[in-house]
Amino acid sequence: MSELYHNRILELAAGIPNVDQLAGAEGEALKVSRVCGSTVHVALTLDAAGEVVTAIAVDPRACALGQASTSILSANAVGATVSEIRAALEALRAMLKEGGPPPEARFWELRHLEPVADYPPRHASTLLAFEAAVAAIDQALAARAAV
Template sequence: MNAPLYNKDILRLAASIPHHQRLADPQATVEKRSPTCGSRVTADVRMEAGRVADLGLDVKACALGQASAALMAAQAIGMSAEELTEARDKLTDYLSGRSDNLDFWPGLAVLAPARGYPARHASIRLGFEAIAEAARMADA
């Protein structure tokens, strides 16, 4: 916990969330909210051939939640629901201390300082949870 919780890389990510516009015709929409802080992420997804073809987000979260959603959204297009669910689960394992691996998703190392702040974990997971669930619903 020597690194600052909010640094310029996190703030830069928070200000540049890709796909930060809701879809007009999603196949599935999922909203996730953190009961701890009230952060919220809504994900709209369209799938083609079992892969995310289009994504739209509405993110109302702290900088950590925004940064995490930005990292997820930057890589989600072209991924399957299974791959997104696996990434969600690995993020949860990392934050809870069950794993030390962050290599499963590009850029997540920027969020490493937040691991020691459990009250922030729910917000960090929101983007991963919403996109993975929406992809799973759209693919069903």
């Protein structure tokens, strides 16, 4: 278990940026882990084209692993494209569940969560932030399409 909760994971978990609410959020999502009860709420806005995240707020109520993942998302989401965030979720999921390589580029620090792959009960909380971000993006885009 000590390999899961190494210093960088604890630093990330303790220093989550953008913990707040976001006035005027276009998309919001709350994801819950049924395994452990962890939750992560993500609110965000997109640019005029709906392609780039312009603001994000997070509210993680999760274990250190879920908080570390939320920290990485929140620190790097503003300026990220929708496709980058979707790709990061898929790469994180593949890393945890299929032995895939860690995400790269903007979300490269997710590599610190690679040992979680050996602990399937921890996968859900580790994925929450990125799942919530993608759900919030989908909600924002759906709202724009409905107008």
